[in-house]
Amino acid sequence: MTKYRVAVHIVPRKGLLDPQGKAVAGALHTLGYANVADVHVGRHLVIETSAADANAAEAAVKEMCTRLLANPVTEDYEIAAVQPA
């Protein structure tokens, strides 16, 4: 078994209202960043887990996302990186 660091992005599904993103965009406009068109706020998780190989680590984390980490109704997830820890 090898230890892997798997980075996951969990973001609001496109088309759904992103209140956090709107709030951050508003605050940035207030600070003078008028060029900011939109902001999307999601979660960045780094999971350190042992697995037989990189594919097994990725598959396990995908299962974790489906079962626990990402809300299937309002969120999408993507595996950003799989690296040996």
Add this chain to the structure above:
Amino acid sequence: MTKYRVAVHIVPRKGLLDPQGKAVAGALHTLGYANVADVHVGRHLVIETSAADANAAEAAVKEMCTRLLANPVTEDYEIAAVQPA
């Protein structure tokens, strides 16, 4: 001016307690993922902004992180990607 999508990771500073990460790790262990050693939970932001070029877009977002988005005491930030929107 060109529109850019800048992805930013804002993560708890190493060495500081990450209660969210501990909670997620505990939940994953409860679900049977005993191989999970550690979990770090941060924020993933995608900022759509117009700028003269990619460097200017990156510089503006770094300034936004320093002034507003990242807590200078407890968080670190990294620019994950700068892409034309």
